[in-house]
């Protein structure tokens with residue numbers, strides 16, 4: 259999967275957040291989107307994911323040189339971000355089973371293997387609402403990492419993770435680099451320093 263963005267611009271109310279971004283995201287690469295607070299990192303990621311529209315410009319998704327209808331891009335992507343809602347009434351196995359009715363599990367893992375890989379076996383009988391914020395974040399990342407997917411979009415991926423959780427994140431995300439297009443919006447160098455390309459949104463300020 260490649261993603262081509264052309265003259266992409268976003269305005270909220272009367273303020274241009276960024277203007278005329280031209281950039282190609284290519285499979286097998288990992289990209290960080292950086293810039294100061296309020297520069298539009300999350301906004302750009304949400305436009306790429308198709309969650310919000312651009313004010314101007316286009317996003318074109320291509321799989322094996324074929325253009326994908328933006329309506330179907332959701333089938334190719336997974337996301338982990340602060341605004342993603344988990345279904346809090348579910349226990350962990352219930353949530354995983356529900357999620358994986360919509361997405362294929364990567365690498366033939368079973369639900370219990372995924373729970374082990376998340377280091378959440380001790381909490382599998384708790385409802386998600388009783389998870390700590392770091393456990394919820396690990397779960398969000400795991401839903402993205404263990405789903406078969408061409409593109410992974412991560413917004414502030416180490417939010418609420420402790421040092422061990424950050425190490426776990428780095429270990430899991432770097433296993434996916436070869437076959438997946440990874441785009442990370444971030445202020446924390448540790449969570450994106452393995453990326454081989456960068457967009458700095460200071461270059462696209464009005």
Ligand SMILES: Nc1ncnc2c1ncn2[C@@H]1O[C@H](COP(=O)(O)OP(=O)(O)OP(=O)(O)O)[C@@H](O)[C@H]1O
Pocket residue numbers: 270271275293294295296297298299300301302445
């Ligand atoms: N729905 C919205 N309506 C109006 N303004 C918005 C909306 N969403 C974001 N903004 C504004 O757009 C700008 C960019 O926000 P965004 O969250 O994309 O920045 P960011 O670079 O991710 O910031 P941070 O580093 O603080 O997470 C900010 O000025 C924000 O107030």
